[in-house]
Amino acid sequence: MRILICIIAATLLGLPPATHAQRAGSVGGCDIRRGTLCTNANLNGAQLAGVNLANSQFTRSDLSGANLSGAxxxxxxxxxxxxxxxxxxxxxxxxxxxxxxxxxxxxxxxxDLRNAVLQNADLHAADLGGARLANADLTNARLEGARLDKADLQRANLRAAKLRGASLAGANLQGAILTRAVLIDADLSGANLDQAIFLNAQTQGCTGCP
Incomplete structure (x- = not known):
């Protein structure tokens, strides 16, 4: 029988973060499980490391500062x-x-963000080092100052993405679409740009741009 323990109860019992994250049956009124429906929920700072939330829905919810590492x-x-x-x-x-x-x-x-949909997402100053973003859709995404060093962006759609000051050193951009992307002061040193498309991209001050 699955025991449902909320975050507060787990804290009182002195369980380690990974344990009570796995057993967090209800957090902020949400049933933490695969396929859960938690729209407009307040899960600010929730400890959810390692949980299985595949096929779940968290639209318009607040998970700022939440720990979902390994989830x-x-x-x-x-x-x-x-x-x-x-x-x-x-x-x-x-x-x-x-x-x-x-x-x-x-x-x-x-x-692992393969085939992820990130259209119009705000990822400024985010750390995506080593992330797998093959075939991801980053159309019009904000990535100013983001770190994408050694990230796999094969065939990713970065059309009109804002990458001012972003670091993509050693990234794999093979076949990526960067049409109208803003790459001002970005760093693409050592990146794989084979068959990447930079049509009408803004590349002033960009290191490694074609």
């Missing part, structure tokens, strides 16, 4: 969700919907 979020819907400063390090986020989500200063190091 499974495949095909989840986080569109228009507040995720500022959230930690997704090492999370599995394949085909996740983050359209118009706010991820400023978020940690997505080594996260």
């Amino acid at each position: 499974t979020l495949n095909e989840a819907n986080f569109s228009s969700t507040e995720l500022t400063g959230a930690d997704f390090s090492g999370a599995s986020m394949v085909r996740i919907n983050l359209r118009s989500a706010r991820l400023g200063n978020a940690k997505l190091v080594d996260a």
